[in-house]
Amino acid sequence: MREIEVKEIQEIVRDCCSGIAFEYPDDVMAKLVTYAEKEDKPRAKQALALLMENAELARTKRLPICQDTGMAVVWLTIGQDVHFTGGSIKDAVNKGVEEAYQGSYLRNSVVSDPVFERKNTLTNTPAVIYTEIVEGDQVVIECAAKGFGSENCSRIKMCKPAEGVEGVRDFILETVKLAGPNACPPMVVGVGVGGTMDYAAYLAKRALVRPLDSENENEQYRQLERECLEQINQLNIGPMGLKGRTTALKVNIEWFPTHIAGMPVAVNINCHVTRHKKVVL
Amino acid sequence: MKKIQLPLTMEDRRSLRAGEQVLLSGVIYTARDAAHKRMKELLDAGAPLPFDLKDQIIYYVGPTQTPPGMTFGSAGPTTATRMDVYTPQLLDLGLAGMIGKGKRSDAVKQAIIRNQAVYFAAVGGAGALLGLRVKKAETIAFEDLQSEAIRRLEVEDFPVFVCFDSQGNDLYAEDFE
Numbered sequence: 001m002r003e004i005e006v007k008e009i010q011e012i013v014r015d016c017c018s019g020i021a022f023e024y025p026d027d028v029m030a031k032l033v034t035y036a037e038k039e040d041k042p043r044a045k046q047a048l049a050l051l052m053e054n055a056e057l058a059r060t061k062r063l064p065i066c067q068d069t070g071m072a073v074v075w076l077t078i079g080q081d082v083h084f085t086g087g088s089i090k091d092a093v094n095k096g097v098e099e100a101y102q103g104s105y106l107r108n109s110v111v112s113d114p115v116f117e118r119k120n121t122l123t124n125t126p127a128v129i130y131t132e133i134v135e136g137d138q139v140v141i142e143c144a145a146k147g148f149g150s151e152n153c154s155r156i157k158m159c160k161p162a163e164g165v166e167g168v169r170d171f172i173l174e175t176v177k178l179a180g181p182n183a184c185p186p187m188v189v190g191v192g193v194g195g196t197m198d199y200a201a202y203l204a205k206r207a208l209v210r211p212l213d214s215e216n217e218n219e220q221y222r223q224l225e226r227e228c229l230e231q232i233n234q235l236n237i238g239p240m241g242l243k244g245r246t247t248a249l250k251v252n253i254e255w256f257p258t259h260i261a262g263m264p265v266a267v268n269i270n271c272h273v274t275r276h277k278k279v280v281l
Numbered sequence: 282m283k284k285i286q287l288p289l290t291m292e293d294r295r296s297l298r299a300g301e302q303v304l305l306s307g308v309i310y311t312a313r314d315a316a317h318k319r320m321k322e323l324l325d326a327g328a329p330l331p332f333d334l335k336d337q338i339i340y341y342v343g344p345t346q347t348p349p350g351m352t353f354g355s356a357g358p359t360t361a362t363r364m365d366v367y368t369p370q371l372l373d374l375g376l377a378g379m380i381g382k383g384k385r386s387d388a389v390k391q392a393i394i395r396n397q398a399v400y401f402a403a404v405g406g407a408g409a410l411l412g413l414r415v416k417k418a419e420t421i422a423f424e425d426l427q428s429e430a431i432r433r434l435e436v437e438d439f440p441v442f443v444c445f446d447s448q449g450n451d452l453y454a455e456d457f458e
Contacts, residue, residue: 043442046302050404050440058409064355067345067408067428105346105354107428120427149360149382149405181453182360182383184405240382240404241453242442273406 002137003083004281006092009076009141012279013096013127016143017072018104020275021064024055027212028188028274031249035186044244048186051239051272062104066184066273069106070145072097072127073205079136090129098123109148130202139281144209150187150269153179156201159263165224168193168265172228173235175267176248181241184271188212189232189251192266194258204268207252209276216253225251239272249274284438288336289377294397297443299450299457304438305401309338309380313359315429316422317367324370331422331431334376338401341381343428344412353415353434355408358382361400365389372396380441384453394449401441402452414439 024032032055036048058065074093101108101124110125111118155175159167172191179187190210192203216222228251238244249272258264285293287307297303310332312320320330341361345354361381368379369392378399385393385400393400403411417435424430444452451457 043300043302047404047442050407050410054404054407054410057413058355061351061409061413062348063351063409063412064345065409066406067343067355067357067412068359069345069355105348107343107345107354109343109428122427152360180384181402181405182362184382240402240442242402243452243458271406 001081001083002079003085004139005086006084006089007086008281009089009139010092010096010099012141012281013074013093013143014099014103016141016277016279017097017100017145020143020145020277021069021104021106022062023059024065024273025276028249028272029055031212032186032272035246035249039244039246041238041244043242044238044246047239047242048246064106066147066271067107068109068147068149069101070147070275071110072124073144073146074127074129075140075142076129076131077140078131078133079138080133081137082139093129094125094127097125097127140278141281142209142276142278145275147184147271147273150179150183150271153183153269154204154267156197156264156266158197159265161261161263163263167263169224169228169231171265172251172267173231175269176232177235179269180237183269185237185241186239186246186249186272188270188272188274189228189248190268190270191251191253192255192268193253193264194256195264197264199256200264200266201268203254203256204266207254208268208270208274209278210252210254212250212252212274218255221253221255225253287338289338289399291397294377294399294447297399297446298448299443299446299452301443302440303443304440306437306439307435309340309434309436311340311342311344311432311434313341313343313429314363315426316431317364319423320371321367332433334371334374336375336377338378338380339371339376340434341379345408345428347418353412353418356412356415357405357408358403361385368392372398385445390445390449390451393445394447397447399443399447400445402444403441411439
């Protein structure tokens with residue numbers, strides 16, 4: 001049995017949430033640079049140049065890349081031989097988020113109640129927390145800070161099995177088209193297929209934290225990721241909807257077995273910032 | 282690149298064309314979801330707004346907290362679409378333009394043409410760069426709304442693209458090149 005103080009988790013969450021507000025993850029920046037080099041439409045080039053300049057200013061002046069510093073989403077993958085000590089793990093995560101958002105002067109974007117009161121909690125908590133129990137004695141902490149310009153453009157559809165791969169592809173493309181300039185393209189497209197309605201949405205969110213330089217291990221899904229990306233970048237939406245080839249940086253698809261009667265497809269859109277960080281403890 | 286000194290004159294409003302990149306300098310006012318809702322409530326009650334809309338520009342933004350020693354926080358545009366329901370009335374009251382990102386409704390587009398106004402798009406996610414172009418910031422209303430309060434900003438060379446112009450040209454239209 002390995003003992004881990006929850007305070008340690010709190011500090012990791014704090015440092016992750018703070019760090020990703022100011023600096024692009026390496027995988028996202030590498031994609032941006034690659035696409036900026038390939039882009040040939042003048043307005044799109046201008047917009048990408050502004051994004052590059054912005055990234056540099058954010059890093060050096062310690063101002064967040066984007067003012068929507070997001071709602072924190074935290075995954076804890078916990079080895080079953082781990083015992084947490086020193087308090088509640090959930091409280092520790094939320095405390096870490098609060099410390100990051102207050103200590104680094106990020107934006108508090110969370111309201112207490114979605115429908116009625118909508119009062120700012122002034123701590124940017126609660127975070128959305130997912131836990132999974134696995135074998136072993138490690139803890140993997142993954143943090144994302146999800147902006148809502150793109151989150152609002154996300155969709156889910158319970159496709160019929162007969163719609164096949166075309167149905168999946170059409171729904172992904174339709175979602176990107178509807179999102180257009182609102183989602184702050186160049187976007188990252190996370191797709192979850194299979195499972196149940198809620199699990200497909202969960203997988204779509206997981207797809208967004210998979211590194212952008214990775215591809216699906218399954219040949220058919222890998223092909224689908226590539227095809228969708230190619231077709232999205234022919235839509236001529238471009239950075240910020242200013243037209244151009246650079247509409248998406250990557251399509252990541254995650255899948256899971258499903259019911260004989262169904263084919264859930266969830267598309268979770270992320271903006272070009274796509275803040276994510278993973279720490280193994 | 283074209284530079285424009287605010288307030289936006291009628292001549293500027295008529296000459297700007299969708300697709301153009303311009304640098305704005307002068308005063309703009311911030312307002313997003315919650316501030317628009319409050320302004321609507323004031324108008325419904327026949328009360329005056331926190332600032333005179335005439336020839337002014339509203340920037341749809343909810344900045345981060347201002348770090349110590351800085352003038353302003355990170356401050357990129359938020360999605361304009363959510364303000365569509367409030368915008369035509371404000372344009373009819375003299376508002377000259379808006380800065381945001383994303384699509385506008387037909388009602389907003391018609392109000393832009395009717396009032397010879399302009400909708401500008403700023404680069405979403407360029408919050409640090411845009412925040413640093415703010416040279417002075419002052420909260421003038423609804424302080425309790427925190428990030429969503431109305432602020433009077435003085436900006437210098439604030440980069441935007443003309444997205445929907447007074448003649449009805451739309452940068453986001455599928456056939457626009």
